[in-house]
Amino acid sequence: MSIATSATQDLNALEQVLSARRVLFVGAHPDDPDAFAAGTVARLTDAGAQVRYVVATSGDKGVPNGEPDPFRFIALREDEQRRSAAYLGVEEVIFLRHRDGEVYDTQELRGQIVREIRRLKADLVITHDPLTRNLRQHPDHRAVGFATLAAVFPACRLETYFPEHAADGLEPHIVHMLLLGGGEPNLWIDISDTFQRKIEALRLHETQFGQRDWDDMLERWRKRAADSGAPAGLTYAESFAFAYLD
Ligand SMILES: [Zn+2]
Secondary structure: OOOOOOOOOOHHHHHHHHOOOEEEEEEOOOOHHHHHHHHHHHHHHHOOOEEEEEEEEOOHHHOOOOOOOHHHHHHHHHHHHHHHHHHOOOOEEEEEEEOOOOOOOOHHHHHHHHHHHHHHOOOEEEEEOOOOOOOOOOHHHHHHHHHHHHHHOOHHHOOOOOHHHHHHOOOOOOOOEEEEEOOOOOEEEEOOOOHHHHHHHHHOOHHHHOOOOHHHHHHHHHHHHHHHHHHHOOOOEEEEEEEEOO
16 A cells, blocks of 8 residues: 655646635634634735635534533634634634534525625635545534535525525625535645644634643644645645635
8 A cells, every 4th residue: 555645736726726815714613714724714814815704603512511601602612713713814703603513504504605705705715525425524514515515606606596685785706716624635735834823723712622731732733734734745734625616
């Protein structure tokens, strides 16, 4: 058995992704944007991109034992995500407040995602890969991935989908590029220079990582970024499945 040491990737696609001007990350839970893409987001905002996050739930199933007030916990998780987003230069986080662990690919969710795509006029959308064979993929990630796929094609580009958006001045819009995280990658983004900021962004999710041994967590994140980078010969990377949608 051989171990791949280099992967060919479409350098033109890589350049287009990194020069995107308006980027929407659609994730299931607070901390998903940071876990999947913080290093990439830091590169995009450094390059002047306008980046927003849509987060489908507020992570209420992650409530620790003994937390007496789930609403206080939700507010904490949202605040953590807003602070880590601000730290990376993200301009806005939109929380859809679906129940954690109970997200489905519904017309309502598709419409909420289409609305944010149209509002930002996103040229790049990043979300979870709903088609991964990884059976430990969180079902909320799959649901958000499927709903986002339906939103980017064809819903957001046709005025016959969610025509009620027109009343708010939102027009049909074509998304050019899609990145899916958590599946079989064909695009590797070098985060060697932004890895430390990814770690700092993750560290801001104190309700998730605060009680654990931070050195252990750091080593896990370091290994994950190194493993993602290895096929492309990069020290640290985030990897995605890329597709043009034109
Ligand atoms: Zn998640």
